[in-house]
Amino acid sequence: MLLEHTLKVARLDFMVLLRNRTAFFTTIAFPLLLGGMTLGLEDGLVEGTPVGLYMLTGMLALVGFFVTFAYLTSLFTVRREDLVLKRMRGSLLSEVAILGGSGLTCTVIYVVQVAVVVTIGVVGLGGSIPRNVPLLLLTVVLTSVMFVPLAAALSGITRTGESAQITVLPVLLVLAGTSQAAFPLGNMPEVVQRLSAAMPLSPVVDVIRIAYFGRDFTDGTAPYPAVGLAESWSAAAPGLLLILGWTVAGVLFARQYFRWEPRNA
Amino acid sequence: MTEQQTLPRSSGEPATAGPAITVRDLHQRYGDFEAVRGISFEVQPGELFALLGTNGAGKTTTIEVLEGFRTPSGGSVRVLGLDPHADRARLRPRTGIMLQDGGFIGDLTVAETVHFWRDVLPHRPQTVDQALARVDLTDKAKVPVRQLSGGQKRRLDLALATLARPEVLFLDEPTTGMDPEARRTTWSTIQELVDDGTTVVLTTHYLEEAERLADRIAIMHAGRISATGTIASVVAERGSRVRFVASRDVTLPVLDGISATTGEDLAEYHLGGDPAAVQDRLRRLLHWADNNRLVLDRFEVRSASLEDVFLEIAHAA
Numbered sequence: 001m002l003l004e005h006t007l008k009v010a011r012l013d014f015m016v017l018l019r020n021r022t023a024f025f026t027t028i029a030f031p032l033l034l035g036g037m038t039l040g041l042e043d044g045l046v047e048g049t050p051v052g053l054y055m056l057t058g059m060l061a062l063v064g065f066f067v068t069f070a071y072l073t074s075l076f077t078v079r080r081e082d083l084v085l086k087r088m089r090g091s092l093l094s095e096v097a098i099l100g101g102s103g104l105t106c107t108v109i110y111v112v113q114v115a116v117v118v119t120i121g122v123v124g125l126g127g128s129i130p131r132n133v134p135l136l137l138l139t140v141v142l143t144s145v146m147f148v149p150l151a152a153a154l155s156g157i158t159r160t161g162e163s164a165q166i167t168v169l170p171v172l173l174v175l176a177g178t179s180q181a182a183f184p185l186g187n188m189p190e191v192v193q194r195l196s197a198a199m200p201l202s203p204v205v206d207v208i209r210i211a212y213f214g215r216d217f218t219d220g221t222a223p224y225p226a227v228g229l230a231e232s233w234s235a236a237a238p239g240l241l242l243i244l245g246w247t248v249a250g251v252l253f254a255r256q257y258f259r260w261e262p263r264n265a
Numbered sequence: 266m267t268e269q270q271t272l273p274r275s276s277g278e279p280a281t282a283g284p285a286i287t288v289r290d291l292h293q294r295y296g297d298f299e300a301v302r303g304i305s306f307e308v309q310p311g312e313l314f315a316l317l318g319t320n321g322a323g324k325t326t327t328i329e330v331l332e333g334f335r336t337p338s339g340g341s342v343r344v345l346g347l348d349p350h351a352d353r354a355r356l357r358p359r360t361g362i363m364l365q366d367g368g369f370i371g372d373l374t375v376a377e378t379v380h381f382w383r384d385v386l387p388h389r390p391q392t393v394d395q396a397l398a399r400v401d402l403t404d405k406a407k408v409p410v411r412q413l414s415g416g417q418k419r420r421l422d423l424a425l426a427t428l429a430r431p432e433v434l435f436l437d438e439p440t441t442g443m444d445p446e447a448r449r450t451t452w453s454t455i456q457e458l459v460d461d462g463t464t465v466v467l468t469t470h471y472l473e474e475a476e477r478l479a480d481r482i483a484i485m486h487a488g489r490i491s492a493t494g495t496i497a498s499v500v501a502e503r504g505s506r507v508r509f510v511a512s513r514d515v516t517l518p519v520l521d522g523i524s525a526t527t528g529e530d531l532a533e534y535h536l537g538g539d540p541a542a543v544q545d546r547l548r549r550l551l552h553w554a555d556n557n558r559l560v561l562d563r564f565e566v567r568s569a570s571l572e573d574v575f576l577e578i579a580h581a582a
Binding site: 001005008012015016019020079082083084086087089090091092093094261 | 332333334354357358362364366367368369370371372373377381382384385386387
């Protein structure tokens with residue numbers, strides 16, 4: 001019943017998403033733009049890797065931010081204010097199916113987007129096939145799962161669909177800035193680096209790069225040591241645990257801040 | 266009504282003996298504001314119970330507690346013998362809810378909306394077409410919900426609330442925003458459901474709606490039930506009233522402690538619900554008129570109407 005309901009909500013959401021221009025832009029068009037942007041970068045090396053591929057792997061993490069976190073924050077807010085969440089909660093759908101169904105749609109889109117952006121990297125930038133595809137896939141799925149309760153929590157303090165842009169933006173700036181998605185933080189003071197490494201998007205970027213390049217980006221400074229398939233899993237383990245930790249934190253935040261009914265009710 | 270409880274229902278759970286709904290000393294607070302201040306009532310299986318009251322009387326809060334959206338601040342509530350909040354997973358398949366407004370995804374068409382909500386049910390006693398025909402929305406099937414009028418949205422909402430043929434149906438102001446014809450159609454639809462054995466709790470501020478549909482009513486004011494029972498008994502309790510033209514310089518008598526209310530040039534007495542007392546008080550009023558050689562112009566004795574009772578309660582301080 002739970003799985004069936006989750007799938008039905010996910011299918012409904014996908015249908016709605018394709019009809020809504022803003023939703024389509026946030027989850028389909030803009031992420032593709034982010035990935036495609038890397039094609040225009042000049043040659044050169046960052047952290048021992050080509051600029052284009054370094055940026056592209058960072059964008060893979062940011063795509064998840066937009067597809068799941070930014071989109072769901074706005075979706076949950078709009079649905080709460082329109083009383084759709086209330087109607088759903090008054091039905092046979094369980095709370096997990098309602099929120100998880102929307103999360104599932106985003107997760108599927110995110111996985112497809114990653115496949116497309118990686119293809120851009122391989123074909124357009126002459127990159128290699130990702131060294132550890134299962135690890136990359138797992139990271140993408142876990143990242144999307146992590147963003148669902150975090151988005152639910154943020155929607156709770158967001159007044160309207162429009163103001164979601166205002167509440168999401170500072171989160172974007174902090175997460176993009178601390179994650180090394182676009183630029184390394186190697187020259188920053190130790191404390192900034194440590195704090196940054198603990199933020200939710202940082203382990204995503206690290207593990208995606210480990211999976212893509214087969215090098216341990218969490219080990220010291222460039223050039224990072226090459227890791228084999230088995231070693232890449234152990235190199236990724238702390239990052240994956242941190243993602244799970246943020247998922248748990250997100251659930252706790254959501255319990256505190258998420259609202260089923262309009263804020264003025 | 267009771268034999269109809271054995272009709273096969275959406276859930277397959279056995280019909281409950283005793284009241285379908287029991288509310289005992291329900292209190293509901295929002296911060297410092299107490300929206301419901303200790304109300305009790307029961308609804309029997311197959312009955313239509315209407316909660317009347319002005320805006321802010323506590324009707325919606327009460328029905329939302331019954332629907333399981335909030336836990337009571339005090340008192341207890343049972344629907345089909347279950348706690349509507351704690352047991353909502355068990356109760357949901359057996360209840361239908363029509364919210365006061367909203368809850369639609371505007372980008373979906375009417376048919377898609379019905380299809381989705383039908384699709385999540387374990388049993389589907391109606392097709393999408395049947396559900397739409399029942400509320401007269403067949404010709405709107407392909408229209409996006411955002412383009413519907415207020416009254417059409419209410420009809421769509423009714424179709425969704427009754428998709429599973431629920432045992433208990435909650436309707437929060439079901440005909441608000443409807444034109445008179447749609448209102449009448451909706452009343453027949455609700456009446457059919459009641460005839461079929463469905464227990465219905467309905468809130469409304471249309472007195473005609475309660476008069477048409479309700480087996481019993483409760484009139485709420487400021488979080489309390491001010492009057493409850495069948496419409497006939499509620500009206501009878503408020504008793505008969507007599508009215509006549511009286512000039513201001515006449516000192517009107519006090520009848521068993523009942524004094525007249527005067528407005529414009531009319532005087533009115535509320536004579537109570539006991540027929541013998543009413544007769545006695547009328548006799549004394551006429552004696553008084555004779556003794557003072559007055560002719561009571563436009564003299565009129567009548568029973569209270571539901572509207573009288575409603576307005577009296579609404580205007581009570």
